[in-house]
Amino acid sequence: MTSREQEFPALLERLRPQCERIIAQYEQKRSALLPIMHLFQEHEGFVSPEAMRVTADMLGVTPAVVESTVSFYTLLFRKPVGTYIVQVCRGLACTINGAEDVMRMFREKLGVKHLETTADGIISYEEVECLAACDRATCGQVNLEFIYDLDEKQIDDMIAAMRAGTYRVPPMVQMEQPQRTWSIVQDVDVSRGRKSRGATDVPQPDNPGGIGDASGVIMLDRIAEGGLAFHGATRERLVTESKEVAELIGNDHAGH
Numbered sequence: 001m002t003s004r005e006q007e008f009p010a011l012l013e014r015l016r017p018q019c020e021r022i023i024a025q026y027e028q029k030r031s032a033l034l035p036i037m038h039l040f041q042e043h044e045g046f047v048s049p050e051a052m053r054v055t056a057d058m059l060g061v062t063p064a065v066v067e068s069t070v071s072f073y074t075l076l077f078r079k080p081v082g083t084y085i086v087q088v089c090r091g092l093a094c095t096i097n098g099a100e101d102v103m104r105m106f107r108e109k110l111g112v113k114h115l116e117t118t119a120d121g122i123i124s125y126e127e128v129e130c131l132a133a134c135d136r137a138t139c140g141q142v143n144l145e146f147i148y149d150l151d152e153k154q155i156d157d158m159i160a161a162m163r164a165g166t167y168r169v170p171p172m173v174q175m176e177q178p179q180r181t182w183s184i185v186q187d188v189d190v191s192r193g194r195k196s197r198g199a200t201d202v203p204q205p206d207n208p209g210g211i212g213d214a215s216g217v218i219m220l221d222r223i224a225e226g227g228l229a230f231h232g233a234t235r236e237r238l239v240t241e242s243k244e245v246a247e248l249i250g251n252d253h254a255g256h
């Protein structure tokens, strides 16, 4: 067990009242998912599996719902990253304005590739899609704060300041030392055309277990069989759907 895992129960007790206040602000508990994930990230430096699991419990959703939401956003990190996480935009406007050169300079100067952390554990580097600041291309973010009009001098100054601990953006908390990369093996498999755990043996989306499967149940069951903690809440989609919709999809759980 890592020291962070040992410290997690105490962190959870400290954050629980805040989580409850966040949840109380929303009509539906699950709407509190992203703010709670940001809260944990603020205190752990990333969103740990333990944080995702307890959040699923607090919100009454499955761990798969939490994980799929967290994995969608480049704002949330599922593994420890450096005290500074540099994200460079590779969208169209930035590419036209020289993002290729900016990315090359970061890679060379830091000695890392996309989704890697420097050996001293200080700087993580990622290339991301459009950050919606196209009028200031080329741009990026450091610890989720925008940086604009990137050029070589700015990049050099930025890296030196981060290493000296004087950069204008506060460093991230680091409850656990990062490894060389924080990419998730399962995601790499998906990007190479291999199916995710939940979709294995599902030839078409509408087949049982696919995303178009009207029950919405089987795919989550499959993911749960893969070893994730699971709390029997797989029918939550049916809970939130109206009686009419449930009848329409021919399901006998209408009105639950």
Ligand code: FES
Binding pocket: 089, 090, 091, 092, 093, 094, 095, 129, 130, 131, 132, 133, 134, 135, 137, 139
């Ligand atoms: S393309 Fe870079 S911010 Fe939009």
